[in-house]
Amino acid sequence: MAPLKKGDLNEEEKELLEVLGKGNTEEAARLLGNKNVRVNCLDEHGMTPLMHAAYKGKVDMCKLLLRHGADVNCNEHEQGYTALMFAGLSGNKEITWMMLEAGADTGVVNSVGRTAAQMAAFVGQHDCVTVINNFFSRERLDYYTKPQGLDKEPKLPVKLAGPLHKIITTTNLHPVKIVLLVKENPLLTDVEALQKCYYVLDLICEKCMKQRDMNEVLAMKMHYISCIFQKCILSLKEREDKLDGLIKSLLKGRDKDGFPVYQEKLIRECIRKFPYCEATLLQQLVRSIAPVEIGSDPTAFSVLTQAITGQMGFVEAEFCTTCGEKGAAKRCSTCKMVIYCDQNCQKMHWFTHKKACKMLKEAHEKQEREAAKEKQQQERKQKKEAAQAAESISNQEQLMSGDSKEVEPKCEGDKAEKIISNKEIPVLSSPADILSKEETDLTDTAIEKAHESEE
Ligand SMILES: [Zn+2]
């Protein structure tokens, strides 16, 4: 089809753009059924209807336009913006994903040389950045299913592409979840198949780091999954209980508090082995994790998850203790401290949880008692403060402070908490102070050493 001219819109197309803005999908569908309406028509700025819909965050309209053959990679905009860039600017994750699935090229740059991910980051749409950076199309993986160059065989057998793609597009990076995904597919529970998969993941990781539009997030994700696959291979080779054995090791909690030490160490080790020491993301991760004593927050898993998926405010209560899946809602009835997706996840965890359950129950009760006590203290402190304030300020202001005390808005509590922690409680030692030597193997020098020894 000949390229359309900018601003060359007929009446129906003008109407379509108008209807688009109002989000009237029915009317838009009617217009798109009209032969005179060209789905990739351009307004005077070179914007297609899809760009308009993406920018305005109209999900249904984007779907409709794509169904009618809208070109997701049209690049006629006067500043070189694509529909994906507009989606990223709008901050709509769903539309961003939709554009990617429709084949949007993430490497295209606008007239000032920025990619869609960079533009979204520039305007603070970090969720969209995450979506773009985590997206990995099936086509990109399928590249490895064809022999390249002098290869006689493809690096990845065709039958493995589907199961592998499922794992690399997951946003739940819990090691147990990844092992479960491997375990559920008989094609993957095979040493040779896993070797091919992890080799391909390493190649993708390298590509992500060396391409012009470097993607550290995706590189780290590929590397991490590759590491877990290598652990799976070891278990398949060396353990009688195969992958179940690995899952057990990952879940086993230490006697003191049930904390899964092996899991924590394994994730730290995976991060540390990232082959590109100069990567900013690696340095950030190391800085966040190294000072944390094993067993304290944040866990390596939560730091990694946040870096890769951008999941903010990691609320542990929402995530399955066994597999990290979001939306878990079944709580252990005894201790109420752990939460699972379902009975399967609970059963898998019971061998180790049974040892900690009673202790956790006591900890939970103690926590509740202490929270109640602290709340009481805060209230007393607030009352005292309010009384002091009342003495020193005018009548009118006294009234106001009295009001705010009665409704107890949250910020008042926070203020009180700050005052308490500043004046009455000795300052807690920083994580670096309580850091114990043998447990923090994840320092910058450790990384350097690891790289030296590998070379
Ligand atoms: Zn689960």
Ligand SMILES: [Zn+2]
């Ligand atoms: Zn329990």
